[in-house]
Amino acid sequence: MAITKDAVRDSIKQIDQDQWLIAGLFILTRTKAPRPGFLWESADGRHYYSVCAARDPLPTAVALPLNVFEKVHDAGDASAVWDLGEAFLKVNMVHDRKDATDEPTTLRWLAEQKNLSFDFPKVLYYMQHEERIYLIVTRVPGKTLDVVWPSYNDDEKHRCVARVTDIIEELARWRSDSIVGIDGAQFAEPWLDMQLKHRAVHNYSPEAMQEVCEKLGMDCSTFVFCHCDLGPYNIIIDGSPEKVGIIDWEMAGYAPLAWIRTKFGVSWALEFDWRPDEDPTQPSTRRRQKEWRILMAQHLGEMGFPEVMDTWELRLKESQEQSK
Template sequence: MTYLYETPDPTIHGILLPQLDDNLEFDFGIFFMDDMDDVKVPETLRHRPPLPEIRDYGHGIELIGKIIEGRDVRNEHPSESQRRMDEAVFKVGSPQKLERKPFAALYQEYWQDNMDNDVDEELEFSSSYLLSRAPGRQVNLACHRTRWVVYKEGQFISSNESVALRNAGQQGLPVPKVFCRERLYAADGEDIYSIKMSYIAGQALTRIWVTLTHEERVDVFTQVRNMLLHLSIPDSAPKVIGSCDGLDIRDSRLAKTHFGPICKTQKDFNKYLVSTISAAPVTIRRDYLRKLNQKRHRVVFCHCDLSPDNIIVNEHMQVIGLLDWEDAGYYPEYWENFKFYSRPEMVNGWHEYGKYILPHIFDEELKDFMEVRKYQLP
C-alpha cells in the first residue's frame, strides 16, 4: 500500500511506502523527487520518527499511522500520483478518518502522545543531518529513539545558551527544551562542548518571507513583540549586566562575537560601550559617554539576535519557536534595538518592520549608537 503526501514546496512531492507486517507495524520509505521526473533511492527509517524538514537540504516527507486504503503507485508517473493524492484514506490509531495536515502538525500530534518524555543525557543517535556549520560550531539534527534532537557542538558553544533557554522557557516562551550540555574533549588546546535540545518543527521566516503580505508580517512581528514585552518585565533586578550565565558580555557583530567583562552598574556598561569604539577620536568617545550617562534604563532579559532564521511559525502563521539564545542576557532595555539594527538584513525589508517587533523604541539612543558604530571592530 502507498500513501502520497505533499511537501510545503509545490515542486517536490513524496511517495511513502510502508512495510506492513503481521502485527501491522510499519517502516517508513522516503522518496525525494527531483523536478517531478525521477525518484531517488529510499532511506528506510524503522521505528524512528519521520524525517522532518531540513533547512537547506530539501523537504522532509512523513507518514504517521497505518494505511487502511491506498494504491500501488510505484509504476505511475509522478503527475498521476499527485492527482490521486486525495483519494487515499489515512488513519492514526483509531477508526476516525483524519483530515490531511501539514507534516509538522502530524509530527507534533503523534509524537507528543507516543514518545517517552524522559531523555537520557547520554544520547545515542542512530542518524544525523548537518544543518549548519561555521567556524567554531556545527549544528546537526539527530535521531534519538522516537524524536529528533538538535545537537550543537564546537569550541564556541557556551553555557549561556542553555541557561538562557531555561530562563525563557520558565517564562512561558516557545523555545527548545534543553536536554544537556557537556564538555566533549579538548582539541588544539580548546575545549569542545555540546548542547542537545528539542527540535521545533515549523518554518523559519527566512524561507517564507517573500510570500508573506504586509499584514501577515506585522501579525507575526506583533506576536514576537508581545513575547518580548513579557520577557522584558524583570521579576527581580539582575545583580549584573551581561550574559545569563554571569560570565561575560557577549557582543556579536558582523564578523565575530566580542566579549567584555560582566558589569555591576550601568555606568560600567557605558564604559564598556565606549571601549568598543576605541578607534574613534577622543572627543567623540567623551561625548558619547556623556550622552550614555545622562539617562538610566531598566536592565531586562534580551534575546539579542532577532533574525528571520530564529523565528519559527506553523502553517497558521503562529509563532511556535524562538531560537538561538546564545547571546541572550540581562542588558539595558535599548540593547535589543541596537542588536536588531546593527545586524545585516537577511531578507529584504527586515529592518523596516523593527517598530512592530521591538518592545520599546529608543530613537535617540539608537541614533547616537549608529553614528559611532562605524568605529567598532566588525
C-alpha cells in the same frame, strides 16, 4: 580516553546504522524499543534515542554518510548543528565566552518560568569538554521565518512583527541591575561595541559592557532580559504568524532597553541571507534582505522603545578607521 581532535564540523561519526560516536565522548544510540532514560522518540514513534558515555577502546567509526543527520549549520571550527529528527545536536567552541552564560543555562531557566506564551527548545543532554560545548535540544515545531516570509502578504507580515514584539515585551518583564546573563555570569554581546571585534580578547565584564552602553547614550539605570538574536533564522512559525517559537538563546541576557531596537536597526546579522539568484548590487536585493529587521525597528519605535542607532553607527565608523 582517547578524545578525538576533529574539527567541530566533523563531530559525528557513524559506528553502524543505529549508533553514532560524538567527538569520542559519547555514543548516540537508536533502538526500536524505549530504553530506560531515553531522550526522545522519532516523529512516527518507531524509534527511540539515548546517549551513553563512550569508553576505551573507542569503537571503530567512519565519516557520517550524507543521507544521515543533515548538517543545518556549519561554521567550521566555531560551531555546527545537526538535525537529529525531533532533536538537534549543537556543538560550539567556547573561545572568549568561557565566562559567559551558556545556552543550556538560559534554556533551563526558561523551562522553570510559568505560562510563557511562546515555544522554545528543551535541554535533553549537555556536556562541556575542554573548549567545546555539546548540547542536544528538542525541535520547536514549525518552519523558520525565512521559509514562510516570502509567502506573507503585508497583513501577515505586520501580525508576525507584532507577535515577536509581544514576546520581546514579555521577556523584558525580567530586570537586573547589571549587564549579565540570566545566572549572573557574563553577557557576551559583541554587537554592543564593534570595537570589541578588534581586540585579541573580548572584555564582557559587566563594568566594561556598561561603560560601552553609557558611551552610546543608553539609559543604564536598569537592564531588561532579551534574546538579542531575533533574526529570521531563529524565529519558528507553526502555522499562523501568531504561533511563534524562538530558538538559539546563546546571546540572551540583560541589556539596556534601548539596545533591543538599536540592534534591529543596525545589525546585518538579523537579515535574510543573500540568494544566489540575486544581484547584490541591486537596491531591491538589500531591501529584501533588510525587510525583517527594518520592520521590527519601526514597530518597536511605534511601541515606544528608545534607540541610539546614530551613535552606534558613528562608533562603528570610528572603529573601522582605527583598524586600518
